[in-house]
Amino acid sequence: MSQLNPNDKEYEEYKKEPSDYLEANKKMWNSLTEAHKNSNFYNVSQFKKDRNSLNAIEINEVGDVEGKSLLHLQCHFGMDTLSWANMGAEVTGMDMSDASIELAGELSKEIETPAKFVVSDVYSLRDNLQGEFDVVFTSYGAIGWLPDLNKWAEIVASYIKEGGFFYMVEFHPVIYMYEWGNNFALQYSYFNESSIVEEVEQSYTGDRHKQKQVSYSWNHSISEIINSLLAQGLQLEFFNEYEYSVYNCFPNLKEIEKGKFRFKPPYDKLPHTFSLKVRKPFSKKKISGRIEV
Numbered sequence: 001m002s003q004l005n006p007n008d009k010e011y012e013e014y015k016k017e018p019s020d021y022l023e024a025n026k027k028m029w030n031s032l033t034e035a036h037k038n039s040n041f042y043n044v045s046q047f048k049k050d051r052n053s054l055n056a057i058e059i060n061e062v063g064d065v066e067g068k069s070l071l072h073l074q075c076h077f078g079m080d081t082l083s084w085a086n087m088g089a090e091v092t093g094m095d096m097s098d099a100s101i102e103l104a105g106e107l108s109k110e111i112e113t114p115a116k117f118v119v120s121d122v123y124s125l126r127d128n129l130q131g132e133f134d135v136v137f138t139s140y141g142a143i144g145w146l147p148d149l150n151k152w153a154e155i156v157a158s159y160i161k162e163g164g165f166f167y168m169v170e171f172h173p174v175i176y177m178y179e180w181g182n183n184f185a186l187q188y189s190y191f192n193e194s195s196i197v198e199e200v201e202q203s204y205t206g207d208r209h210k211q212k213q214v215s216y217s218w219n220h221s222i223s224e225i226i227n228s229l230l231a232q233g234l235q236l237e238f239f240n241e242y243e244y245s246v247y248n249c250f251p252n253l254k255e256i257e258k259g260k261f262r263f264k265p266p267y268d269k270l271p272h273t274f275s276l277k278v279r280k281p282f283s284k285k286k287i288s289g290r291i292e293v
């Protein structure tokens with residue numbers, strides 16, 4: 001991955017029409033879907049046997065989903081969504097990549113696990129999906145594709161039933177400050193100052209794009225993330241940070257124990273992952289059992 005030089009004319013071209021970010025990112029994720037389907041990283045054939053691609057962090061922290069309705073935001077091609085379904089949830093997955101959602105539907109049929117999948121940009125989800133859910137879920141590598149977290153949190157909150165919760169597990173924003181190549185330079189702001197425009201030749205799975213792609217992403221600080229959710233009246237139940245990644249998806253990671261990866265020293269000291277859970281409180285009317293005027 002290489003960042004475009006802000007002094008280049010090309011960079012100015014990319015930055016001219018920031019509304020094009022969706023088109024560019026969609027093109028990239030569609031191009032990635034075919035490669036990811038056949039990648040060792042996603043190991044779809046193993047998934048078809050195990051019927052689970054979730055990791056211990058989210059399984060333990062989300063808890064029992066039996067009989068619960070669950071909305072998975074930015075589900076890619078749905079392996080995690082189908083895993084929740086195999087654990088008893090009634091699932092809906094959404095993603096803006098139509099190629100990903102098509103593949104998710106095929107997988108659902110193939111492993112005979114019912115699921116609903118919706119193609120949509122997060123910000124226009126209300127145009128494409130109605131309803132409320134017991135659990136809203138998003139994970140690893142999702143929010144960095146979204147420029148505005150206040151708008152995102154509004155969408156998230158609108159899909160949680162009263163008494164239900166939103167859970168997320170993500171890569172820690174601190175690791176997104178670095179350029180992960182051999183120089184491991186401290187390159188990007190911790191804060192959401194502007195879009196990061198990159199020319200991408202290769203996926204985090206190691207698979208190459210047929211053509212170079214341009215991607216737009218944003219860094220979001222922990223306070224930006226938490227405050228966007230609190231502003232929606234959601235109540236924080238926990239916030240955790242982890243010293244490892246559950247995926248070997250960045251250069252220079254080393255497996256420290258099975259399924260746990262850390263950057264090589266001295267960057268092993270960085271936080272790698274975080275998770276949080278926020279709950280939507282019941283309205284006063286429901287708590288008291290009286291009709292309040």
Ligand SMILES: C[S@@+](CC[C@H](N)C(=O)[O-])C[C@H]1O[C@@H](n2cnc3c(N)ncnc32)[C@H](O)[C@@H]1O
Binds near residue numbers: 079080100123142
């Ligand atoms: C790294 S993947 C997320 C994988 C995730 N850990 C999972 O559950 O499998 C990021 C996904 O976000 C999707 N995405 C990016 N921007 C989006 C947007 N604005 N609206 C909806 N989906 C988006 C991409 O298409 C891609 O499938």
